[in-house]
Amino acid sequence: MTEFIETLRSASATVQAIAVSVGGLIGVFATLAFFFMMIVVADRFGKR
Amino acid sequence: MQDVFIGFTSITWKMLVMYGIGGILIWLAIKKQYEPMLLLPIGFGAILVNLPLSIAWEHEGVPGFLRILYDAGIANELFPLLIFIAVGAMIDFGPLFRNPLMIFFGAAAQFGIFATMIMATLLGFDLKTAASIGIIGAADGPTAIYVANKFARDYLAPISVAAYSYMSLVPIIQPPVIRLLTTKEERRIHMPLHEKQSPQWLRILFPILVTMTAGIVAPISVPLVGSLMFGNLIRESGVVERLSQIAQNELAYLVTLLLGITIGGSMSAEKFLNWNTMLIMAMGLVAFIFDTAGGVLFAKMVNLFLPRERKINPMIGACGISAFPMSARVVQKMASEEERGNIILMQAIGANVSGQLGSILAGGLVLALVPLLVK
Numbered sequence: 327m328t329e330f331i332e333t334l335r336s337a338s339a340t341v342q343a344i345a346v347s348v349g350g351l352i353g354v355f356a357t358l359a360f361f362f363m364m365i366v367v368a369d370r371f372g373k374r
Numbered sequence: 375m376q377d378v379f380i381g382f383t384s385i386t387w388k389m390l391v392m393y394g395i396g397g398i399l400i401w402l403a404i405k406k407q408y409e410p411m412l413l414l415p416i417g418f419g420a421i422l423v424n425l426p427l428s429i430a431w432e433h434e435g436v437p438g439f440l441r442i443l444y445d446a447g448i449a450n451e452l453f454p455l456l457i458f459i460a461v462g463a464m465i466d467f468g469p470l471f472r473n474p475l476m477i478f479f480g481a482a483a484q485f486g487i488f489a490t491m492i493m494a495t496l497l498g499f500d501l502k503t504a505a506s507i508g509i510i511g512a513a514d515g516p517t518a519i520y521v522a523n524k525f526a527r528d529y530l531a532p533i534s535v536a537a538y539s540y541m542s543l544v545p546i547i548q549p550p551v552i553r554l555l556t557t558k559e560e561r562r563i564h565m566p567l568h569e570k571q572s573p574q575w576l577r578i579l580f581p582i583l584v585t586m587t588a589g590i591v592a593p594i595s596v597p598l599v600g601s602l603m604f605g606n607l608i609r610e611s612g613v614v615e616r617l618s619q620i621a622q623n624e625l626a627y628l629v630t631l632l633l634g635i636t637i638g639g640s641m642s643a644e645k646f647l648n649w650n651t652m653l654i655m656a657m658g659l660v661a662f663i664f665d666t667a668g669g670v671l672f673a674k675m676v677n678l679f680l681p682r683e684r685k686i687n688p689m690i691g692a693c694g695i696s697a698f699p700m701s702a703r704v705v706q707k708m709a710s711e712e713e714r715g716n717i718i719l720m721q722a723i724g725a726n727v728s729g730q731l732g733s734i735l736a737g738g739l740v741l742a743l744v745p746l747l748v749k
Contacts, residue, residue, distance in 0.1 A: 334747050339495040343504055346743045347488030353739040354481040354732055357591050361731070364583060365474040368576045 384426035388643035395646075396420035396638070399535075408542035411627070412515070412634045416535060419638015420646075431639060440639030443632055448530070448640070451523055453633040454516035455601040460626035461516070461730070462605020463618050465698070467580060469724040471572035476690065476721055478672070480728025483694025484736040485668025486511030490661035491740075497653060501748045502526055505740045507654055510537045511661025512733035513544070514696040519637070520598060521737050525744065531640040532651040536658030538637075544697045545704050547659070551666040552708065556688050560674070561712045563687040565721050577610040584731065588738060595738020602734060662695070669694040669725075687718050693725035696733035702726040 334345050399417030403410035422430045423440055430438045437445070447453035470476055491508030495501060502525035509521040510533055518537035522530045540547065552561075581603035588599035609618045669691030677685050689708055693701045702722035709716045 331746055339499075339501045339504065340492060342501050342747045343488075343492045343495040345747070346501070346505065346740065347492060349743050350488055350736055350739045351481070351484070353591060353743075354484055354735045355478070357587060357735050358477045358481045358728065358732060360587060361580075361584060362474050362477045364580075365471055365477070365576070368573075368579070369471070369474070372573045372576065 381426045386643070388647050389424045389426070391647060392424040392641065392643045393421055395641070396424075399539075399638075402539075402542070409538055411630050412538045413542065415631055415634030416538065416638040416641075419635040420641040421638075422635075423639045423641060424643050428642065431642065440636060443636040444639060447629075447632060448519065448523060448636055451520055451597070453629055453636070454519045454523075455597055456625060456629045457516045457633065458598060458601035458734075459605040459608075460621050460629065461698075462581070462602040462607075463609045463621035464626070465602075465606055465609075465727050465730060466723075467577065467606070467727055468572055469720045470727050471576060471580075472568040472570060473721050473724040475676075475686075476724035477728040477731070478676070479669050479691050479694030479725040480730070480732030481694070482672030482691060483665045483669035483725075483729055484512070484732050485672075486661040486663070486665030486695075487733075487736050487740070489664040489668075490657050493660065494653075494657055497657075499650075501744055503529060505744050506533055507657050508661060509533070509737055509740060510540065510654075510658035511665050512696055512737055513537070513541055513662065513665060513701075514730070514733040514737070515541065517598060517696075517733055517737040519633075521741060524741060528645065529650065529654060531637065531642075531646055532654040533658075534637045535641070536655050539655075540658050540662045541697045541700070544662070544695075544700045547662050548666050548692050548701065548704050549708060551663055552670055552689050552692050552705075555667060555670045556674075558712065560688050561708065562716065563685050564716055565687055565690075565718050567717065567720055574610070574612070578607065581606040581610065588735060592735070592738040592742040594741045595734060598734045598738055602730070665695045666692045687716075687721075690718060690721050690725050693722045694729045694732065696726075696729040698726045698730055699723060701729070 396417040399413045402408045403413035430440045432441050487508045490511050491504045494504035494507045506522040506526040509518045515537045519534050522533040585600050585603040589596045670688050673686050673688035673691030689705045705722045706719040709718050
């Protein structure tokens with residue numbers, strides 16, 4: 327991982343922007359997916 | 375003798391242009407009622423700071439009142455965070471709890487942030503500035519100010535003005551993009567309304583768990599997420615109703631007023647009137663268009679996997695931007711125009727509040743990821 331980041335550090339700004347975009351979108355989707363699971367589980371739990 | 379007329383002799387053509395820009399913002403606020411609480415003070419602040427000698431900003435090394443406000447509320451990021459407490463107190467996550475699937479549109483509609491960031495680097499901006507420009511697509515003024523303040527302070531004024539201006543133009547920007555990407559049949563899709571009420575313990579636990587999760591995923595986002603969720607906790611706790619009302623009203627209005635005039639105060643002609651400002655304004659518009667497109671196309675993609683009776687009206691995807699509740703209202707209006715009696719407001723609000731979460735998470739992740747690559 328450290329090596330990958332080091333490679334990106336020497337890449338062009340556009341390549342860095344693409345990397346941030348991929349990481350950012352995955353991060354937002356994954357975090358909101360976690361909140362989704364939280365709400366669904368809470369809903370199931372609430373019905374009992 | 376020259377000192378007597380120094381006010382006249384100091385006026386430059388750039389100042390005159392800034393009076394014009396300030397006047398346009400005030401006109402938009404009063405005549406068109408576009409975000410009047412912000413555009414009015416921003417417009418007036420822009421005129422104030424560009425008056426000869428800029429006394430309101432600084433005079434003979436002594437800070438003027440606009441500079442004092444800037445240092446007290448923008449430079450240290452206090453005003454955006456106070457606004458978030460107020461916004462948190464206004465948000466009702468109930469519609470999201472009733473339609474949890476809507477949460478994913480809050481992620482899809484952040485696409486514009488990242489697409490615009492890539493585009494900005496192609497236009498020659500460095501990564502930090504490009505990220506700050508992209509964040510205009512968060513459709514969330516405080517987040518845009520917060521990120522720009524950390525990464526591109528020189529461009530704070532155009533980025534803030536673009537963020538707030540385009541937020542107020544959501545009713546004009548979104549409908550053509552939605553129409554372009556959807557068929558009439560898709561826009562007429564009805565969605566069942568879930569009437570179930572979410573339990574209070576979930577409403578109380580949600581802001582706490584969201585803060586903790588965001589704090590673990592992107593610790594740098596804690597001020598943004600924490601202040602938003604603190605406001606929401608005040609609202610949902612049900613035991614501090616007066617605090618909740620104060621946050622939603624007095625705090626929101628007062629800080630908005632100070633934030634607006636201070637942002638306007640940062641629009642000095644020499645900083646604002648340049649080619650990059652024009653590019654930033656143009657890219658801000660692109661960010662909003664990509665956001666809308668990202669949300670709508672994601673909804674269409676989800677529909678490929680859903681049975682006919684559970685299809686999502688793809689217009690809902692456009693509500694994943696953070697412009698709350700304007701975007702939901704726009705989409706509901708469009709649904710009603712397509713077919714009378716088609717009510718999708720609750721689902722639209724669910725996606726819209728998710729957009730609020732998505733935008734601050736995106737802001738936090740950008741704040742966390744960019745410094746890993748650029749010192």
